[in-house]
Amino acid sequence: MAANHLYLVDGSGYIFRAYHRLPPLTNRHGVPAGAVYGFTTMMWKLVDELHRAEGPTHMAVIFDASSKTFRNDMYDQYKAHRPPPPEDLVPQFPLIRDATRAFSIPCIEEVGLEADDIIACYAKAALAAGWKVTIVSSDKDLMQLIEPGLDMLDTMNNRRLGPEHVIEKFGVPPEQLGDVLALMGDSVDNVPGVPGIGPKTASELVRTYGDVEAVLAAAEQIKKPKLRQSLIDHADNARLSRELVRLVCDRPLPEPLDDLALKGLPPEPLRAFLEDMGFRSLLAKLGGPQPAAAPAASIDEEVDPPFVHKDYETVVDEAALDRWIAAAYAATQIAVDTETDGIDCVRAKLVGISLATAPGKACYIPLGHGLAGDDLLAEPPTQLPAELVLAKLKPLLEDPSILKIGQNLKYDLIMFRRHGVDVTPYDDTMLLSYDLDAGLGGHGMDDLAKRHLDHACIEFKTVCGTGKTQISFDKVALPQATEYAAEDADVTLRLWRRLKPRLAREKATRVYELVDRPLVPVIAEMERAGILVDRAELARLSAEFGGEIQRLEGVIHEAAGGPFTIGSPKQLGEVLFERLGLKGGRKGKSGVYSTDVNEMERLAGEGVAVARLVLEWRQLSKLKATYTDALQAQINPETGRVHTSFGLATAQTGRLSSTDPNLQNIPIRTETGRRIRDAFVAAPGNVLLSADYSQIELRLAAHMADVPALQQAFARGDDIHNLTAQELFGEVNRDTRGRAKTINFAILYGISSWGLAGRLGVDRGEAQAMIDRYFERFPGINRYIADTLAELREHGYVTTLFGRKTHLPGIKAKTVGERQAAERQAINAPIQGTSADIIKRAMVRMGPALAAAGLGHVRMLLQVHDELVFEAPEADAPAAAEVIRETMARAAEPAVTLSVPLGVEVGIGKSWGAAH
Known part of the structure; x- marks a missing residue:
């Protein structure tokens, strides 16, 4: 008699595969059932194939009973970043259990354990009883279980997985896979691992030294400094990760092995289930009478064939x-x-x-x-x-x-x-x-x-x-x-x-x-x-910036009391907080002082010369490396132009991005940024036109928050920052206008009183008082913020005037910091996203508008934030400017009617800098 052969199906994995295989569909009762249908067809295919082959004698489908397990007690951040299941999937969970039972196959779940652990317990028990075991899954965590007598069946790619596949994929045999998984971590399950260690490095370490403890014991011997330090600094995380990825295999079995015996495929339970669900095409496969036609929205289609x-x-x-x-x-x-x-x-x-x-x-x-x-x-x-x-x-x-x-x-x-x-x-x-x-x-x-x-x-x-x-x-x-x-x-x-x-x-x-x-x-x-670029001007700027960088290095070393590597955060932190004895230094987990831009700006605001000079050195070094040096290599030899690549689906709020080169990050308001823009020029006989929306986010805020005072001010063409200064401080001068401008934009980015205090150089109480006065004068802004956050908490996303959704799953995070970050993003996302939608609409309409005016030869070259750059024959520039201004000003219409005008400023010049 042939040995018993147990098949263990990773039901939880099957559920999500099934959910994503079909669009949202409903059963004959109007209940979401796309995942149920997909799961049923997948199970049918599996059972049918196994019955025709030398298949199992015993089988069970294993599910996750709940999201919280013993691993959450071990580490409260385990799987913390996973979003909740889709709303339309939740009511399908019990129906999928019903589908499993309809095939007369046990479905097993256990509170406190993951499906992987239950599978491990059954697998080890069956092997101990002398049975063969096949796990139906392609989950890497389950690959730890592969051994003689136990293999895996990857139904997605129709192949069986043995030890050789684990070695091919991870470089180690199954018994060492857990150590590799622990070192590399898992961002999906939020297993921390060791920063900087990926699959290849983890595999090399385990092959060289052994298990996680052996790797940690050998850390001091590792020659690569960053890797050595990361292992030393994150040893506890490595040990924790090893326990998180370790499968439990010694718990009592929820149902005895013998109770998992296959009983064939009795048609009656399956027929009753299919009739109740209204799965007519599957009933046709089973044979016999079919139910009455289901509603139009119900399921009557097949799953896409597998990849072959x-x-x-x-x-x-x-x-x-x-x-x-x-x-x-x-x-x-x-x-x-x-x-x-x-x-x-x-x-x-x-x-x-x-x-x-x-x-x-x-x-x-x-x-x-x-x-x-x-x-x-x-x-x-x-x-x-x-x-x-x-x-x-x-x-x-x-x-x-x-x-x-x-x-x-x-x-x-x-x-x-x-x-x-x-x-x-x-x-x-x-x-x-x-x-x-x-x-x-x-x-x-x-x-x-x-x-x-x-x-x-x-x-x-x-x-x-x-x-x-x-x-x-x-x-x-x-x-x-x-x-x-x-x-x-x-x-x-x-x-x-x-x-x-x-x-x-x-x-x-x-x-x-x-x-x-x-x-x-x-x-x-x-x-x-x-866009055409002046190579000679770039080379001249590179040389000039290089000289200035060298001069700054000397001044920084003198102010710091001696030389050090300015680009090294470690050395810079030691200079600031140890050699110079500055207060407020904070070390990260690596033991290195933070010298990020916020920290440096704080110190510069306190009058620390080294910090101010380092910020200047960093900016100049970045501009030289990113633009004046790199742009020369990016000039196309055939066209003499730089051809940036625009990203249409990168920025979360709908804005375009650009790479190779990234033209979004050239400083707008600094003299250095203007000089780099001077190197972008028009072809002979042509000029560049720069068309820029004026304060578009503030205008949109006035409309979306329904603030009459701001709407009227924009309609009159008033200086909005003067108005805010008068409302908040009772007078308008250079200082109050500057503060008002900071507050206007900061409020729209959800800034806290702490953040505003840092920007304005005041204490937190004064900053909070300014925020309170702002909301008193413009209550619509406060209502807008409250309504936006309510939408976020209810739906998990916020929307623009054009219906663009920005999902912010951080709102459901366990940590307060992540939730607050999501809230800050949510406040600005509808405004910034609507701004992005409007300029995109302008871009789409620009070609037909110019062509209709006999200016079809005017070319749009760049889009940077709220600005469009064009190239036109010099004689046509004034006429083109009017068409461009009118098209941009009316871009939202007729899809969206705004209560404020969209201001557009157009400049003309031989270079981008001159036009801007």
């Missing part, structure tokens, strides 16, 4: 290409992605195009592999000419009846436009996620695939390598290139199927359709245009 990379096709002949184009027309939508040999959208070469017409149906069309005569591919592989492929795809990609779907589509739009193809219409899954879930996680493909599809995408480094041995994508062999690129299109299409239906349900359609989606081609054109 081998089904992806490499398109290398014209007939296959025609077949995929026909499939796209039949589907009426297609996911599309480009592969290039670099990340510079202006200089990169198109290497291939991937398409997906349905989940699991994707292809890769190579265009430029092995054409550079490299060593890896002696002869270029068979592939279609790029001109032929693009000519055949152009009608499809430009057809208004076929929706094109991309992930971060901006880059792909640029690549296609460089080849004469204008992609339209389109959806962008990155922006769908951004407009639905800003603040709840990243919006890159890897993050979204894991969060919504429970799928780990093939990493770029897997196919191209890393470091000095990294190759560009045109050197990747076609089978690997196809698997990677086609998966991108497949994942993008699956994400769109999850995210797009949520727009209307979650009232995010307006911000997506009116603000973010139409901005994509506008930003693409701005990145292609770039």
